[in-house]
Amino acid sequence: MDLPTPLLIFYVRNDALGDGLLRIPALRAARTAFPQSRIVYGSMRKSSLTGVLRRHAAPLVDDFRTVVPLPAILAEFKRHGRPMTVVDFRTGVPGLMLTKLRLAARGVRYEPNFAGHLLSSHWGARWTLRPEHNAWRYHRLVERLAGRHLPFDHRLEVSQAARILAGQLRGADQRPLILLGGNSRGSNKIMSDAQVAAIAGNLIEAGYQVLYLVTPGDGPTPQSLAARESRLATIGPALGLGVEEFADLLLALGEMAAAYVGMEGGLGHLFATVMTPTVIINHGANIERWRPLSNSVEVVTAPKRGRSAFISDTPVEAILEATHRLLATRRRDHPEPPSL
Template sequence: MDSTAPLLIFYARNDALGDGLLRIPALRAARTAFPQSRIIYGTLGNSSLTGVLRKHVTSLIDDFRTATPLSAILAELKPRGAQTTVVDFRTGVPGLLVTGLQLIGSGVRYEPNFAGHLLSWRRGARWTLRPEHNAWRYHRLIERLAGRHLPFDHRLDVTQPARALARQLLGTDERRLILLGGNGKRNKFMSDAQVAAIAGNLIDAGYRVLYLVTPGSGPTQQALGAREARLQVIGPDLGLDAEAFGDLLLALGELAAAYVGMEGGLGHLFATVMTPAVVINNGANMERWRPLSNTVEVVTAPGRGSSAKISDTPVEAILEATHRLLDASRRDHALPAR
């Protein structure tokens, strides 16, 4: 990329899996609107866009600068005399105001993720409220920058090898597939008893249930096998690296009637292939973090804020939401054959 090309810098605090996934529509819109720009993605911490999601953004981002202050990125990369724009995905009005003040007189156009767009209103631009959902907030920043509406696309592509592996794992079993995910950090994991009870109920109802072992605390294959022998479990024992396992999850999501699990990155990943989801939420603002798969049931864990535990959520509430979602899918749409 020409070093004198207009420089477009995206900056974020850090990106867990869900954060990275919700930023992809904005990155696609930016590449569409500014095809000649050199696009840099920077973070104060780490980013899933440089890890498991990197293959999905290689055509969108020219270079990464992770664990790097924004000032250092500008000092290194800002071309003399060329247009430079910073799109700041971080939240927190005080910090955004400080950054904006620091950039005054630098020749950098600054587009911050303010809670309302009034603070970044410019002459000739129509003032609008910021969208509720994070993915649309990021996307709206790019539309404001471009001065026009742009396509919004949150989907991820599934590879043919991953599809072949998914069908190999599922074999000739023709039952509808339900995916369970219960591993997570802090209070965002399910108990062995919860997963076994949910799986047993769904298997009795005629579904095939597959539990996905992902990083974090939560049920193990051995513990689940002791409680519900009919439950199939996949995870690290497949010997796949993070990228290949992510591809497999997408392929399984394409085939699944539903995903049931805690609010977090796994739900957002399945939303990229439009898997219907039952999300167990322990305090996240669902207007901001709702999966983009459109067909979503939310079950709220008991307790308030950080004290709420996914493992305290009644199994009955999770199953009620799951059967309601599955019944609505059968009512409203003809399920394709696997």
Template sequence: MARRSKGFSACSGASPDHCRGFDAGPTRRATAISVGAARFITFGAYSLWIKPGFAVFLHKPLEACCPLEIRPNGSALAMNLPAPLLIFYVRNDALGDGLLRIPALRAARTAFPQSRIVYGSMHRSSLTGVLRRHAAPLVDDFRTIVPLSTILAEFARPGRPMTVVDFRTGVPALIVAKLQLLARGVRYEPNFAGHLLSSHWRARWTLRPEHNAWRYHRLIERLAGRHLPFDHRLEVSQAARVLAGQIRGADRRPLILLGGNSKGSNKMMSDAQVAAMATNLIEAGYQVLYLVTPGNGPTPQSLAARESRLVTIGPDLGLDVEAFGDLLLALGEIADAYVGMEGGLGHLFATVMTPTVIINHGANIERWRPLSNRVEVVTAPRRGRSANISDTPVEAILEATHRLLATSRRDHPEPAAH
């Protein structure tokens, strides 16, 4: 039993935005009931639900909201109590975008293990495609190409605390979303630079991290009110490792992976670039594989005509998108280096810490740098929309590649042979 005077309010330190104070009137007797990890405190007709990370006043009798099974020891088991809802919302996810969001999803699952996590997007997401195997354990429901308002309406329940973490950019749009969610009583954690929209008197002030992956992760730390582990690595399946070993065969020369395909016409490498790089590296004693990925760029036929010793890996293997992504991870795990454009493949190989050379034609490298420990950056002659990766001199790419190979080594051993 406990007594509280007029004006009582309560709040958990982790999520003060979920609190609702009320005037309790004259001094009243409070009754506490434990419900699993949650705790209910009743004040006459009012009830307060306190759960790690959340605190919400229910303006109706407790039993009307949450039927209880009272146990002999005085504890109670809530029946049909809705789990708190945590919604991530994005505009779209290319391969690199999805990879950089995974550390934030891991942090959210760690910080809010009882919450129902929903991942929504305005357009398509790589987390429901090539990365689905890695994202599925972190997300309870995916809703791609669905408006945020529709997701909120689908999962809303009486008494359910709801939070939206918005990875979209553009402050005007974030302000509009904040006002719309405020009217619904939904807590809002928007991306930088709109993060000030989620400030409150107990919020921990934070500087904006430079890298996008750290920015997304920082939003979850702000929401949880504490530091959380950051882990961007992906697990490699044993089946993919076996297939990678079969592709490599008995050749034990150091392995170099090349990538040059892209859906953007100014972001792909030319046949001449790839063939010249392959010739130089093969003659220097390396085994070289070219990765044929979706988009425009060199084809196996055009490369074979220029450099017959170059092996290409692509659609002819007959793998679906997830299996091919797993194979790329397995190859990256045993490769000495990956050489390609700034983009999704560089981020994918960073999840298995492959040393990388990337050719950048205008991206903010502080925000988009692959999270591998060894990265060399080659800048295209021009920047912006008029820049073409194919204009980058082969000599500059090879210089960076040989420098990387001469001065670095993997910071973990290759997986054991099976």
């Protein structure tokens, strides 16, 4: 009689766009290390991996169970003699310790996202500190489970259809492209109309094609920006694309862009998957944990207003200084080859 397929469960609280993107390298590593396992991805709330990132996550996961408690997932996939492993990306030591005890009693192997690896160190294994960056923390849990080093790959593939559409939107304009983004569902992460218009005007005068990305949430609209800076082009819901198609278009534009300038959040992480040079305006996030993985990143820190920092308070001069510094550094370190 054939033995049941081993079960590997990843469990999270929820995945905003940035969360989902930073977990993809760990899922790729798991598919590489455990090709015979059935991989289940569960969450307490919604996940971008079943929405905007579905095309990229689907080859890595056999079953998604969003808005489902972990015990319900274990019960659903339980089979006599089946080895079961849970990799828990949630945080909070008391809750993880309680889950560890409960799963140990059921014979389930457990790899939790503890603040330090000491509590989850295995007998005979060398103790190591947990990495600072969230993407590497998730990936390290899979490496600990596999007992060996594994490839780390955060990149996303861009569809040819998206590249064609991006080229059509750019048209015959040969100026270097810069992308701007400032919409958000968090009030302290929104860029103001005045900020975007001033940044765009400066960059257009400097010889760049500038495109503002209208994404879900509050913030600048095409109408409000056109009233301030008529030379600034925008793309967004008016294109009539679905969420997955729009994300693919953003990736294609990111491939072409000299830089992306915008608030800390999902867009910065999305463009990091195609290695777009990035200027991030940080509203107070731990940048060691949430830094985009594109290697070429400038961080501008928003000033505090009381206990909170608001991106809309960030001086335009500081954002432009970082942007021009990033662009100059790119030209120095990666000069364009001479034309034939």
